[in-house]
Amino acid sequence: DQQVKQNSPSLSVQEGRISILNCDYTNSMFDYFLWYKKYPAEGPTFLISISSIKDKNEDGRFTVFLNKSAKHLSLHIVPSQPGDSAVYFCAASARGGGNKLTFGTGTQLKVEL
Amino acid sequence: GAGVSQSPSNKVTEKGKDVELRCDPISGHTALYWYRQSLGQGLEFLIYFQGNSAPDKSGLPSDRFSAERTGGSVSTLTIQRTQQEDSAVYLCASSFGSANTEAFFGQGTRLTVV
Numbered sequence: 001d002q003q004v005k006q007n008s009p010s011l012s013v014q015e016g017r018i019s020i021l022n023c024d025y026t027n028s029m030f031d032y033f034l035w036y037k038k039y040p041a042e043g044p045t046f047l048i049s050i051s052s053i054k055d056k057n058e059d060g061r062f063t064v065f066l067n068k069s070a071k072h073l074s075l076h077i078v079p080s081q082p083g084d085s086a087v088y089f090c091a092a093s094a095r096g097g098g099n100k101l102t103f104g105t106g107t108q109l110k111v112e113l
Numbered sequence: 114g115a116g117v118s119q120s121p122s123n124k125v126t127e128k129g130k131d132v133e134l135r136c137d138p139i140s141g142h143t144a145l146y147w148y149r150q151s152l153g154q155g156l157e158f159l160i161y162f163q164g165n166s167a168p169d170k171s172g173l174p175s176d177r178f179s180a181e182r183t184g185g186s187v188s189t190l191t192i193q194r195t196q197q198e199d200s201a202v203y204l205c206a207s208s209f210g211s212a213n214t215e216a217f218f219g220q221g222t223r224l225t226v227v
Contacts, residue, residue: 006155032213043117043204043218044156051213089156095212100169101146105155 003027004092006104013111019077021107023090026071030092034101035064035075038087047088048075080111115139117219119205125225126195134190134222138207145188146208146216147180149201156204162188163210195226 005024013019031052036044050057050064063076090104118137147159158172162182182188202223206216
């Protein structure tokens, strides 16, 4: 049972344009959401997070939006840069679940020149 | 060290042999995770340790897999009688274990079973 879903395995965007990565979840107890970025041969690195009490969090070129009623979150990257090419994982946790992180399957972003 | 350290970085083993993978979490982190990523796949949860609580072993794929965490710090993931389908990158992560905190990952151990 995949509680965190990233339905797009890959996304290709031109440099300078906006990248939008999507994530859906099924567990209504999730109250904290994170995005991680992973380059080949490296471990995932934390990018940005959002608490369920907010619907938007912004950090530089990265913005995460949370729609609790739809159980959907998205990561916007603008403007996209070639160095953003990586696999992006969405993750969620619930206080009632011991704060264990549950990850999606990832989306491979390719930013083309 | 400042980050999560995993060893070895690469391991090639023969089918049927046992392997041990080690993880040194960030000092002070009470929570420790093991995940694996098979070729072309996402992150698969294996096991989660949080403080002195019983570990969440719900992700271990078979009884050939086990993990322990000694003294609330270093963790070892053991795979007995390895199979070719065990080939993957095994990732360890640690966190403070409290609400609304992120986990930090190590570089991973690439396991190849031949």
